[in-house]
Amino acid sequence: MSRLWRRVGLRERLAFALAAVAVLSVAMGTVLADSGLDSRLNQYARDRLHSAATHGADLAATLYRTQSRWTAGAVTELGHLAEMDGYRVVLSNAAGRILGPVTPARGPAASAIVRVHGANVGKVTVTPVRGQILTGEDRNLHSRLATLHLIAGAVALVLGLLAAVLLARALARPLHRLTEAARRMQHGDLDVRVKPTGAPELRELAVAFNHLSETLEHLERIRRDAAADVAHELRTPLAGIVSRIEAAQDGVLPDEQANLEAMHTEALRLARLIADIGKLAEAQQPGLTLKKETIDLRELAEQRLGIQRDAAQEKRIVFIAHLTDAQAYGDRGRVVQIIDNLLSNAVRYTDPGGTVTVETSQDGPQAELAVTDTGIGIAGDDLPYIFERFWRGERSRARATGGAGIGLAIVAELVRAHNGRIDVESRPGEGSRFTVTLPSVPLV
Secondary structure, three states, rough: OOHHHHOHHHHHHHHHHHHHHHHHHHHHHHHHHHHHHHHHHHHHHHHHHHHHHHHHHHHHHHHHHHHOOOHHHHHHHHHHHHHHOOOOEEEOOOOOOEOOOOOOOOOOEEEEEEEEOEEEEEEEEEEEEOOOOOHHHHHHHHHHHHHHHHHHHHHHHHHHHHHHHEEEEEEEEHHHHHHHHHHHHHOOOOOOOOOOOOOOHHHHHHHHHHHHHHHHHHHHHHHHHHHHHHHHHHHHHHHHHHHHHHHHHHHOOOHHHHHHHHHHHHHHHHHHHHHHHHHHHHOOOOOOOOOOEEEEEEHHHHHHHHHHHHHHHHOOEEEEEEEEEOEEEHHHHHHHHHHHOOOOOOOOOOOOOEEEEEEEEEEEOEEEEEEEEEEOOOOHHHHHHHHOOOOOOOOOOOOOHHOOOOHHHHHHHHHHHOOEEEEEEEEEOOOEEEEEEOOOOOOO
């Protein structure tokens, strides 16, 4: 039995459960209605019997006043009148002696005192002629009502079963869509999405599924892009190293020292590229672990400016600081990465003699960090792509600058992980301005 039940689908289980509830509800309703009907009819019959006893006592009092005593004729006439209404009467005097009939009828009975001028002169006891409190009309009415109850119960049962099946189908439909979407995802269709419908819990489940699908699609895209990008970026320096080794082996390079220095330069470039790829992969992890706290953005900016000042002075680039108090809520180490990447990017693409300006400010619940350079700038057509990995403009972001095209991609991913925003303004030949906006308080 348990094995068979495990094979039953969710929709069938829901239909069975709802049908069981419907059957129990109809059964309980029918039983309660029948019991209530019996109780009402019996109470009505008892009230009618008491009313007959009271009426018989009034008639007996009238007959007693006519003769000023009990007579055989009064007893006979009282019995005849009671039989016309379907009752038998037992009349007794004030002393309790039965006047007639001598043998009382069996069955339910009701009594009433006979009073004449306020005095107790006897008692009337009435019982149904057939010994049953319900009359034939009462029983017929009960039978008809019971039949109506059964018909109503059967109709309600059928409608309940139909509603159970329809409701089970409606409840199971979103789950079937989720199951079908999961099967498609299992076969590699990672762009599948499910429309959130149904109950709040099912809508929440669909939203969670869509987020999972988006995350998997994002990871798959990262994997493919990373494989292609790494192959592309590693090909050039590796080709240079291999060609120089082969040339040295063939003895066509007379200056071995220069050849070694060139290969050393290419090897360092490979090392930097691999390190940058590792940083980018870490920054792009879904649910990047951040140890968030309230940090002084102004203090961090001053610190990083001091550390990178030597590199700027080598290119005769001047750092300008316009720093005001700003509180950000984030991971100190990750925010340091954001500042360092923006500063190194500005220094890399700014010509000797230029300036790099760093600003911090507080805007309500948000802290802002802006890095502005007087470098080569970015063409308007290139702006939508500058945060993509390994991307560099053909002219303004040439490899001669020594960058791998990863720094801004890392910045964008880290800002996104902080629920922040990064904006850029730039014109070729005039420089660029990158503005990072971070929350100052935890986001609920």
